Amino acid sequence: MPARRRPAQTASPTESAPRPEYRIEALAKGLRLLALFTEQHPAWRVSDMAAASGVPLPTVYRMVMTLTAEGYLVHLPNGDYRPGVRVLTLGSAALRSMDLVELATPELKALAEATGETVNLCVLTGDQVLYLIRIRNSDLVTANIQVGSTLPAVFTSIGKLLLAHLSDDELETRVTAGSFLPPHGPNAKLSLDELRDELAAIRRDCCAVQDEELAFGLRSIAIPVRDASGQVIAGLNVAVQARDWSAQRLIRELRPQAARTGQEISLLLGCSQV
Structure with missing residues (x-):
């Protein structure tokens, strides 16, 4: 019974x-x-x-x-x-239910399917990027990254993209010598002074590339996501294996697709400045 x-x-x-x-x-x-x-x-x-x-x-x-x-x-x-990470992990459950995640998920799934590569959505918290969405396709060296994980912003394409849209004062507050501690990849810049010119170019181009700065064998390209006011609130990226994708090919072939996805998500969030 x-x-x-x-x-x-x-x-x-x-x-x-x-x-x-x-x-x-x-x-x-x-x-x-x-x-x-x-x-x-x-x-x-x-x-x-x-x-x-x-x-x-x-x-x-x-x-x-x-x-x-x-x-x-x-x-x-x-x-x-x-x-620390425990605070961010607690918050990730709430973040998953945000409009951003709900609206972005179908668009990112479509991008992952179209490219056959791993696609991520992150926000900036302190000097770290927090993963809100991760759709894994390829066998990357960062296979242990999942929703709720954090990585140093200065070594990631999304992190550099989001740092590039901060004011000078906020950038100085967030990024310290401790932001550049290892582990990192062979091409990582190891101080804010080294990074400044690249951040200026990223802000101008609305696009950031990570070229084996986070880890050997990993490249990615990031595009901004904007809210209704036009402010950059998140970034999406496509992550690939360096042996298969040169930086030039990454920009030539994946940037247009990623940019369209970023624009679509921004439009869904009410942004008209795309």
């Missing part, structure tokens, strides 16, 4: 908000620290976190050490802290 289904439970008005006696103050303080990290202020020192949150410095220090040990914060070489 089949088991009877239990009726769905709904919260009563008194259960819809947490009761004060259920509040865990230490957890609340930790969440207040994480909430300090924004696009405008992606990295913090412990002393500044204490001042901004109103939490005593010794308490902030212990919480930061715990959050770092658990992967929610990362300690940078200059002494600052930024959100």
